[in-house]
Amino acid sequence: MGEISIISEEEGFTNISNNFIEYYMSDVNGDFVKIYLYLAMLCSSKRRITVSDIADHLNCTENDICRGIRYWIKVGILKLCYNENKEVTGIIMKDIPRPEDDYSADLKVVDFKLALGNSNNINSNNINSNNNKTEEKSEYEDESSQIKAPRKKQPTQEELNNKMRDPELENLIQEANAYCNRILSPKELNSLIYIKDQLSFSFDLCEYLLEYCAEIKKTNFNYIEKVAKNWFEEGITNREDAKEYSDRYLTLYSRILKSLGITNRVSPAPVEKQYIDVWTKEFGFEDVIILEACNRAIKQKPNDATFPYVNGILTSWYKNNVHTISDITSLDEQHERRKQASTSGNADKNDDSLDQLMQIEQMYLKKGNGNDN
Numbered sequence: 001m002g003e004i005s006i007i008s009e010e011e012g013f014t015n016i017s018n019n020f021i022e023y024y025m026s027d028v029n030g031d032f033v034k035i036y037l038y039l040a041m042l043c044s045s046k047r048r049i050t051v052s053d054i055a056d057h058l059n060c061t062e063n064d065i066c067r068g069i070r071y072w073i074k075v076g077i078l079k080l081c082y083n084e085n086k087e088v089t090g091i092i093m094k095d096i097p098r099p100e101d102d103y104s105a106d107l108k109v110v111d112f113k114l115a116l117g118n119s120n121n122i123n124s125n126n127i128n129s130n131n132n133k134t135e136e137k138s139e140y141e142d143e144s145s146q147i148k149a150p151r152k153k154q155p156t157q158e159e160l161n162n163k164m165r166d167p168e169l170e171n172l173i174q175e176a177n178a179y180c181n182r183i184l185s186p187k188e189l190n191s192l193i194y195i196k197d198q199l200s201f202s203f204d205l206c207e208y209l210l211e212y213c214a215e216i217k218k219t220n221f222n223y224i225e226k227v228a229k230n231w232f233e234e235g236i237t238n239r240e241d242a243k244e245y246s247d248r249y250l251t252l253y254s255r256i257l258k259s260l261g262i263t264n265r266v267s268p269a270p271v272e273k274q275y276i277d278v279w280t281k282e283f284g285f286e287d288v289i290i291l292e293a294c295n296r297a298i299k300q301k302p303n304d305a306t307f308p309y310v311n312g313i314l315t316s317w318y319k320n321n322v323h324t325i326s327d328i329t330s331l332d333e334q335h336e337r338r339k340q341a342s343t344s345g346n347a348d349k350n351d352d353s354l355d356q357l358m359q360i361e362q363m364y365l366k367k368g369n370g371n372d373n
Helices: 016-025 028-044 051-058 062-075 119-124 129-145 157-163 168-180 186-198 203-215 223-234 237-259 268-282 287-300 309-320 325-368
Strands: 004-008 078-082 088-093
Touching: 028 051, 028 062, 028 157, 051 062, 051 186, 062 078, 157 186, 168 186, 168 203, 186 203, 186 223, 203 223, 203 237, 237 268, 268 287, 268 309, 287 309, 287 325, 309 325
Parallel strands: 004 088
Antiparallel strands: 078 088
């Protein structure tokens, strides 16, 4: 892996932009934030470093680092620096605009892993721009087909004044104050407006959102907004769908956590939720199958039953076309028969070896008695 440099468009860039903290940091997973902060430190210190070094320092994989850098390139606050041969030589930390600024010129996404591949490959093979375009399309093709929540826009004071004349919004603010047991701050008010206007939540759906979050004691508006985005991306448009979705997943989440001995929280971490989404959506497992895997994991590893371990069990069942508890029972029986056959085979081998030893022993005993026959 070749070395790269970290430089800034702003001379002497050592601080983190307030716009990054205000508008970008809260909407992305923690690993991507760590990556950006570490790049900022490297930029300040003028150090040259490899992707492998960054991965080692942050205790991530190189793929994680590349994904994080691609993400920040995509949203427009990093860009790659190339030499005349189209080889990547570094990363530029860009000025960070407010979300309402125009991003269209900076949304070019590159295949960072390809560009920062093995240094020998880079030296011997120039990166063709047409090939890059093909890689970009194939890598982000699935992402573009998914419904994504729009980026939150900050209303101007005039827009805010006009919105505050809306009786429905006024009633919704009162509901939010009651459910959150406080008067909303200006930032929280902007989040509520974003949910109502940009996510197009009806008054009824907004009301249920507040009710649901209050019920699970999560009245921080960062959390409320994330739930709203998740519902938007899941295509939820009314109270009935939201209730069905939240009942299923809240119950399943809490049961999974409880079965694994995690009792200090009611909702999974983002990475844990990704596992559960694979089990329910990609594998199509019912709750009973997932909970059976959790129970087996805790029996096998009572002090270390992790989500990856449960995922290993469920992946095996998925590959073996498991759909019901009876399928699991049949799989167990097959495993037990193979185990017994293997044990029996080893016993037969041991018996054969013992017989041979006894025959040799008898032969030597006969010779010792003077009987050569």
